[in-house]
Amino acid sequence: MYRLKSCINIDDLGRLAAKRVPLPVSDYVEGGADDEVTLRHNCSAFNHYQIVPKALQDVSVINTQTQVMGCEMALPFYISATGFSGMMCPKDAELAGVRAAAKFDVLYTASTFSNRSLEEIAQAAHSDKLFQVYVLSDKALASQLNQRAKAAGFKGMVLTIDTIVGGNRERDTRSGLSIPPRLTLKSTLQFMLRPRWLVQYLLSDGANLGNFPQLPKVSMTDSQAFVIALSKLFKKDLTWADAEHMIQEWGGPFAIKGIMSVEDALRAKQAGASAVILSNHGGRQLDGSPAPIELVADVRAAIGPEIEIIVDGGIRRGTDIFKALALGANACSLGPAYVRGLSAGGQAGAEKALEILKAEFERCMTLTGCSSIDQIGSEHIRQL
Numbered sequence: 001m002y003r004l005k006s007c008i009n010i011d012d013l014g015r016l017a018a019k020r021v022p023l024p025v026s027d028y029v030e031g032g033a034d035d036e037v038t039l040r041h042n043c044s045a046f047n048h049y050q051i052v053p054k055a056l057q058d059v060s061v062i063n064t065q066t067q068v069m070g071c072e073m074a075l076p077f078y079i080s081a082t083g084f085s086g087m088m089c090p091k092d093a094e095l096a097g098v099r100a101a102a103k104f105d106v107l108y109t110a111s112t113f114s115n116r117s118l119e120e121i122a123q124a125a126h127s128d129k130l131f132q133v134y135v136l137s138d139k140a141l142a143s144q145l146n147q148r149a150k151a152a153g154f155k156g157m158v159l160t161i162d163t164i165v166g167g168n169r170e171r172d173t174r175s176g177l178s179i180p181p182r183l184t185l186k187s188t189l190q191f192m193l194r195p196r197w198l199v200q201y202l203l204s205d206g207a208n209l210g211n212f213p214q215l216p217k218v219s220m221t222d223s224q225a226f227v228i229a230l231s232k233l234f235k236k237d238l239t240w241a242d243a244e245h246m247i248q249e250w251g252g253p254f255a256i257k258g259i260m261s262v263e264d265a266l267r268a269k270q271a272g273a274s275a276v277i278l279s280n281h282g283g284r285q286l287d288g289s290p291a292p293i294e295l296v297a298d299v300r301a302a303i304g305p306e307i308e309i310i311v312d313g314g315i316r317r318g319t320d321i322f323k324a325l326a327l328g329a330n331a332c333s334l335g336p337a338y339v340r341g342l343s344a345g346g347q348a349g350a351e352k353a354l355e356i357l358k359a360e361f362e363r364c365m366t367l368t369g370c371s372s373i374d375q376i377g378s379e380h381i382r383q384l
């Protein structure tokens with residue numbers, strides 16, 4: 001697999017990405033916590049559901065239009081928050097992703113940990129976007145970020161709640177990856193095997209975080225001061241009261257990302273969230289947790305129809321997205337499925353990932369007899 005053109009599925013994009021970025025970077029994208037049991041289970045859990053087609057429906061026109069977080073989208077999936085995109089695509093970082101999302105008329109989520117600032121991301125494409133936040137210990141700084149996101153025109157906010165502490169990613173420890181990347185003997189050898197990436201990375205603003213200009217500047221030889229300052233930014237004693245406060249302060253569509261139980265989904269509803277994102281951070285945080293797809297039907301039954309359910313975790317095929325919708329989700333969001341494309345070919349690669357999933361999803365709708373999103377329902381799914 002040497003060219004984007006020859007990639008016909010998301011796994012192909014992953015293989016091409018591994019040839020374009022250094023091993024520590026592709027391990028960072030593909031890796032999970034501990035033994036990566038949850039990482040693998042997120043994907044394999046989709047095999048416990050079968051798609052039931054409805055025969056002889058008129059599917060001459062397929063309409064995939066839907067509404068999520070108060071925004072119209074051409075497809076029921078969008079790009080999730082992925083921090084440090086400058087490692088995967090040094091030239092354009094997040095700008096490549098947001099432009100690709102705009103082209104497909106789907107939402108883009110800007111991570112707190114973006115290398116480009118939220119204002120630059122907002123300017124790069126005039127399409128609907130979400131801003132993902134972690135809770136900051138400095139209330140004034142948190143309010144400032146909130147105001148900046150509003151002023152830049154972000155339509156919705158996503159609060160990630162599953163990263164109070166970083167996951168134990170052993171691939172990163174073994175490959176010598178630090179965030180931001182540092183030149184150690186081990187990593188330097190890997191970086192030199194990808195000279196094109198290395199030149200672009202050195203020419204770019206590197207790993208500096210666009211949303212926090214106050215942090216010390218990083219270089220590939222010294223990032224100590226940056227790492228210490230960064231770790232002090234985040235609140236460790238986060239509670240539901242903080243979430244409630246943020247929902248009120250934002251005053252618009254608000255999703256809580258990292259919900260992994262019916263009880264917490266109900267708590268999020270009570271707190272005033274307009275959406276829950278069933279997610280275990282792609283298996284990158286707590287190993288041993290269930291796959292989000294396994295929770296969808298129970299959460300939908302408990303929280304009722306008015307709150308949106310968004311699902312991520314293991315989505316690599318259009319049929320995965322169809323299954324999530326048939327179980328009761330409103331949409332899916334993409335992590336590695338998109339980042340593989342971004343690493344493989346920048347904006348063109350990100351577009352390729354969206355194009356592959358769009359074609360697969362539309363084909364699945366056609367084969368199941370569904371001509372619009374609201375026709376996808378529990379009659380189309382069977383649990384093994």
Ligand SMILES: Cc1cc2nc3c(=O)[nH]c(=O)nc-3n(C[C@H](O)[C@H](O)[C@H](O)COP(=O)(O)O)c2cc1C
Binds near residue numbers: 080082113339
């Ligand atoms: C490289 C990478 C960076 C990520 N950065 C963030 C982040 O900054 N904020 C966040 O909430 N989630 C982050 N995530 C998690 C994704 O948003 C998403 O929850 C996860 O990848 C879903 O898994 P899936 O793609 O297997 O469906 C990141 C994931 C990856 C792969």
